[in-house]
Amino acid sequence: MKRHHTKEIAIGQIRIGGRNPVAVQSMTNTDTRDTKSTIAQIKKLAAAGCEIVRVAVPDETAAKAIGKIKAKISIPLVADIHFNYNLALTALANGVDKIRLNPGNIGSAKNTGAVVAACKERNVPIRIGVNIGSLEKKIETRYGRTAQAMVESALYHIGILEKLNFHNIVISLKASDVPRTIEAYAMLAKAVDYPLHIGITEAGTPKSGIIKSAVGLGTLLYQGIGDTIRVSLTADPVEEVRVAWEILKALNLRQHGVNLISCPTCGRTEIDLIGLARRVEKYLAGSHKPITVAVMGCVVNGPGEAKEADIGLAGGRNRATIFKRGRAIKTVPAELAFDELIKEINRL
Amino acid sequence: MKRHHTKEIAIGQIRIGGRNPVAVQSMTNTDTRDTKSTIAQIKKLAAAGCEIVRVAVPDETAAKAIGKIKAKISIPLVADIHFNYNLALTALANGVDKIRLNPGNIGSAKNTGAVVAACKERNVPIRIGVNIGSLEKKIETRYGRTAQAMVESALYHIGILEKLNFHNIVISLKASDVPRTIEAYAMLAKAVDYPLHIGITEAGTPKSGIIKSAVGLGTLLYQGIGDTIRVSLTADPVEEVRVAWEILKALNLRQHGVNLISCPTCGRTEIDLIGLARRVEKYLAGSHKPITVAVMGCVVNGPGEAKEADIGLAGGRNRATIFKRGRAIKTVPAELAFDELIKEINRL
Numbered sequence: 001m002k003r004h005h006t007k008e009i010a011i012g013q014i015r016i017g018g019r020n021p022v023a024v025q026s027m028t029n030t031d032t033r034d035t036k037s038t039i040a041q042i043k044k045l046a047a048a049g050c051e052i053v054r055v056a057v058p059d060e061t062a063a064k065a066i067g068k069i070k071a072k073i074s075i076p077l078v079a080d081i082h083f084n085y086n087l088a089l090t091a092l093a094n095g096v097d098k099i100r101l102n103p104g105n106i107g108s109a110k111n112t113g114a115v116v117a118a119c120k121e122r123n124v125p126i127r128i129g130v131n132i133g134s135l136e137k138k139i140e141t142r143y144g145r146t147a148q149a150m151v152e153s154a155l156y157h158i159g160i161l162e163k164l165n166f167h168n169i170v171i172s173l174k175a176s177d178v179p180r181t182i183e184a185y186a187m188l189a190k191a192v193d194y195p196l197h198i199g200i201t202e203a204g205t206p207k208s209g210i211i212k213s214a215v216g217l218g219t220l221l222y223q224g225i226g227d228t229i230r231v232s233l234t235a236d237p238v239e240e241v242r243v244a245w246e247i248l249k250a251l252n253l254r255q256h257g258v259n260l261i262s263c264p265t266c267g268r269t270e271i272d273l274i275g276l277a278r279r280v281e282k283y284l285a286g287s288h289k290p291i292t293v294a295v296m297g298c299v300v301n302g303p304g305e306a307k308e309a310d311i312g313l314a315g316g317r318n319r320a321t322i323f324k325r326g327r328a329i330k331t332v333p334a335e336l337a338f339d340e341l342i343k344e345i346n347r348l
Numbered sequence: 349m350k351r352h353h354t355k356e357i358a359i360g361q362i363r364i365g366g367r368n369p370v371a372v373q374s375m376t377n378t379d380t381r382d383t384k385s386t387i388a389q390i391k392k393l394a395a396a397g398c399e400i401v402r403v404a405v406p407d408e409t410a411a412k413a414i415g416k417i418k419a420k421i422s423i424p425l426v427a428d429i430h431f432n433y434n435l436a437l438t439a440l441a442n443g444v445d446k447i448r449l450n451p452g453n454i455g456s457a458k459n460t461g462a463v464v465a466a467c468k469e470r471n472v473p474i475r476i477g478v479n480i481g482s483l484e485k486k487i488e489t490r491y492g493r494t495a496q497a498m499v500e501s502a503l504y505h506i507g508i509l510e511k512l513n514f515h516n517i518v519i520s521l522k523a524s525d526v527p528r529t530i531e532a533y534a535m536l537a538k539a540v541d542y543p544l545h546i547g548i549t550e551a552g553t554p555k556s557g558i559i560k561s562a563v564g565l566g567t568l569l570y571q572g573i574g575d576t577i578r579v580s581l582t583a584d585p586v587e588e589v590r591v592a593w594e595i596l597k598a599l600n601l602r603q604h605g606v607n608l609i610s611c612p613t614c615g616r617t618e619i620d621l622i623g624l625a626r627r628v629e630k631y632l633a634g635s636h637k638p639i640t641v642a643v644m645g646c647v648v649n650g651p652g653e654a655k656e657a658d659i660g661l662a663g664g665r666n667r668a669t670i671f672k673r674g675r676a677i678k679t680v681p682a683e684l685a686f687d688e689l690i691k692e693i694n695r696l
Contacts, residue, residue: 028614029612029613038615056615058616062615133651179349202610202611202612205610211558215563218562232612233612234610234622234626235612243559246560250526250556260553262553262557263549263550264549264581266428267386267404268404268406269377273582274583277582303481304482305524305549
């Protein structure tokens with residue numbers, strides 16, 4: 001995995017692009033004007049590991065609420081704005097850390113100039129967010145709903161900002177179709193070196209949406225593409241953050257809590273492995289220890305995988321052997337396996 | 349996505365490799381000797397879309413049970429065998445469709461010769477299953493627990509079979525570490541043209557295991573690697589099959605039931621989208637219609653995505669517009685949205 005080179009930019013106190021870790025982003029689904037609910041949700045998101053949060057800004061009241069929200073949260077805040085440049089100016093005046101806005105969609109060159117000037121003054125980046133569901137008519141007519149069309153749309157908006165000598169840019173290209181999304185980002189990564197915010201949009205409910213996002217974002221990250229990620233789910237956004245971290249952990253890009261390995265069980269399994277793995281997972285859910293724990297059912301692959309973990313357990317007939325960093329340290333009756341494993345984890 | 353070329357082989361009535369669709373595989377976690385439970389689980393797996401099923405064969409009773417199981421199921425059956433070549437011979441005599449066995453691990457050249465002769469006679473393929481947890485000592489000492497070591501181990505076992513002029517081979521290279529697994533398959537795909545069975549082993553409980561598998565298998569499939577897939581989860585194997593299908597659907601490699609697109613909701617959403625999407629998902633769960641349904645919350649990207657689906661819905665303030673293959677066909681009050689959407693889906 002070789003990372004695609006992008007320039008570094010700052011979003012509040014967070015830096016993305018360059019050699020910075022891939023950042024986890026989410027979006028509130030509260031009414032932004034309801035600052036109490038919005039602040040509460042952002043705090044829950046931050047506690048789950050969200051590093052950048054976006055809020056919808058549909059009107060002036062929402063734009064003004066940003067100051068109040070910013071005062072109560074500790075992670076950078078992004079304003080999601082469509083069509084109305086005045087909302088961007090209000091959000092900026094209220095201390096927003098990043099604006100998501102497509103400069104070609106806010107009316108006139110004068111409007112764009114005003115937003116860009118305010119962003120420059122405050123060192124606030126603009127994310128250009130291309131979505132296949134809302135391409136410019138002209139581009140869609142020429143290229144269809146293709147990866148190429150998304151890239152052309154991004155280049156159009158980038159061009160507007162570059163003409164104003166503004167380069168504090170992040171770009172996203174979203175579609176619900178996974179291969180088209182991957183193709184679009186790969187094309188754009190060859191054309192520009194701005195940081196890329198990656199996501200599969202309208203991925204759906206958790207049952208299928210988690211999988212679509214993991215396939216799409218995983219494939220892009222493995223290609224070294226992606227500086228911030230967002231998992232979009234029709235669900236509580238806290239779940240988006242959990243899934244984003246699992247994707248980053250699966251590729252060893254970031255560490256976040258425990259990495260639990262457990263086998264699928266089969267006709268060889270002689271202990272209650274599903275129950276044991278669930279208990280271990282539940283116990284470790286809140287842990288921030290960056291360790292790998294293996295819970296394995298049998299003697300075929302069990303000891304090998306268990307040995308590679310910081311702490312591992314391999315089941316046998318009514319008993320389990322516990323491994324610590326490659327060495328078997330004890331064999332205990334099955335009914336003591338959970339307690340003994342936890343004891344060893346807590347000793348680390 | 350250009351598919352890596354592999355030779356075609358037959359597993360019972362199913363063909364894999366070449367231009368055949370990527371097949372979905374799973375493994376029972378019942379005691380194979382308990383034929384009643386094993387048959388019942390295989391029927392549930394087949395109903396969920398499992399196309400090839402593997403059972404553990406730890407002893408002669410299990411090997412003999414294969415005849416009884418085969419008589420009651422309609423999908424090809426694979427016997428998972430370790431160390432004991434007699435179990436392979438019994439499984440073959442009982443009509444098994446594929447053997448998962450590493451020829452270097454069954455004692456002697458004579459033993460391997462006997463298994464290969466029986467496989468040739470019945471046109472039964474052998475899957476060489478390399479697992480990083482059980483590498484040959486010599487290979488692990490030389491290469492460590494690396495992707496290269498897994499490939500060397502596979503080539504060692506392949507060599508044994510090729511010397512016996514046996515080429516009816518499938519290969520898997522499994523590790524719980526996702527990047528190492530991807531790297532190993534990519535290396536092996538350059539070296540051989542046998543069909544590849546791909547999986548992330550010991551992926552863990554559904555919460556993280558689904559994501560590890562989707563990232564790993566998705567990345568490989570996007571590179572054109574993989575002729576059969578197995579998702580390993582510490583859970584009911586029916587869930588493995590569901591996840592495998594979602595991965596294949598995410599990359600447009602196979603169609604299986606409805607593709608549901610829905611947006612993540614945000615501060616712009618003015619209808620109960622999470623509830624609506626869940627109801628639609630639940631209603632369509634058993635459906636085999638190969639259609640795309642979009643359930644979208646707002647006017648920014650909603651109509652665009654909804655238009656691309658076979659049937660789509662875009663919410664607004666207390667109302668929803670229904671789209672059919674690109675055309676808005678009606679706008680209804682929010683409380684009728686579910687019924688009207690389902691009515692249109694059933695009309696397709």
